[in-house]
Amino acid sequence: MTRKVPKTPLIAIIGATGTGKSDLAVDLAKRHNGEIVNGDAMQLYEGLPIITNKITIEEQQGIPHHLLGCIGLQEPTWVVGTFVKRAVRVIEEIRARGKLPILVGGTHYYTQSVLFHDRLAEEEDDDDQHLSDKEEDILPALEQPTDVLLKDLQKVDPVMAARWHPNDRRKIQRSLEIFIKTGRKASDVYAEQQAQKSIRIEANEKECDTSASMKYDTLLFWIHAEADSLKRRLDGRITKMLNAGLLDEVRTLHDYATDEATHGRSVDETRGIWVSIGYKEFKAYVSAMHGGTASDEELQSLKDYGIERTQIATRQYAKRQVRWIRIKLLNSLASTNNISSLYLLDGSDISGFAETVFQPAVDLTSNFLAAESMPEPSSLSSAAAEMLQPKRDYDLAANPELWTKQHCEVCDVTCVVQEQWLQHVGSKAHKKALRWRRERERGVVVPVSGS
16 A cells, blocks of 8 residues: 655654653654653653652753653642643644654553543543532542542443442542533443544545544554563562652652641542652651651661552553553554554663664655655564454544453452453362352361361
8 A cells, every 4th residue: 555655743652651652752752753751650750750760961862852741730630631731732832843753651541542532531531620619519429438539420421320339439530520520421421432433434535544533643652571571670660669769759749748637638649640650658767757656677668668569559650551552552543443553662672772673663664754665563672463453453542342340259359340250260269269159158167278
């Protein structure tokens, strides 16, 4: 198929935390006259360069970076719609200067909302423009205990209430927030968005224009690292962050929250900079340091615990980022026939980064901009052949008919999708608990494990 020179070229770089996305962005910007747009939600906040893993001035190598450190701690958290509006504006400004915009970051929800036409994201910012006078009324309503929030959601939007796990406070809050702010059920908004997406895809297919569902002519690079390699890299990064002053930044956040409390104001620690990895993990340690009554042994124990929890949280976050790509992004690209725009670059071996990441990306970008032939994405490496297949052939969020909530009374476990339920009832732990319960009901004395 003959390729066309892209009219609105955009390079997007995605991947798990710690894989070298910023390094690639700078390299491409230097070689292709580009400017970089930050797509990491935590790096939007000013200051706190360590806990947010911001690229340093030296590492930027003179390349302009946008939307980096642009929100103060005292400012309202940006919703995705606000980010999309600002990012789109910056991208157009970069292009007007004759430069190549390069979007890079690990908040893949933000990135995907910039790349695709997303009415919900676009409406969110419009809604929030009129909320400043209501914010004091809205926030207390969302600060109730999770079980109360779930009951409230069940009253106004039972479909979404059935969608979320009873302990998933953030998602329950978000669904309620949409209803409070817009007066519309989140389930209706999502259904309308999905219907419009289907109409757009069908119209595009009739016109043989499969790219119209995306805002830009986009080339995506996914830097991937093998699990063991990434684990070592991430654990090492936590040590470097501690040596660079991570705990000082945690103290800064702790002191800010304490000062707000003394003035009768509270901070919402479920969103924004307050959910950055490292803050809540070391919060107990910093509080104990401020208290001045903990022993050296107690302080060391709290610090060691914070290190362990930060390492675990970082690895879990990396897994969620990859999961988003393999389910959300890949299915969106596949459903719009844009899967060939995503190239996986194997960054497992840092020593070979120039050969396996930098050079392929530079060459592919050159071909993309010149409308020259491009290789099949799966042909670049064995990792690409494996990982560029969607983890499952559907996006659960786009298929309400698959939403189901089932509770196992034996194990006291709640599953919100059929796939999770089948995994649970087939697990050794469930079968063992079921067997133990049946034996007990029959009056058989079951020996305690290890006795």
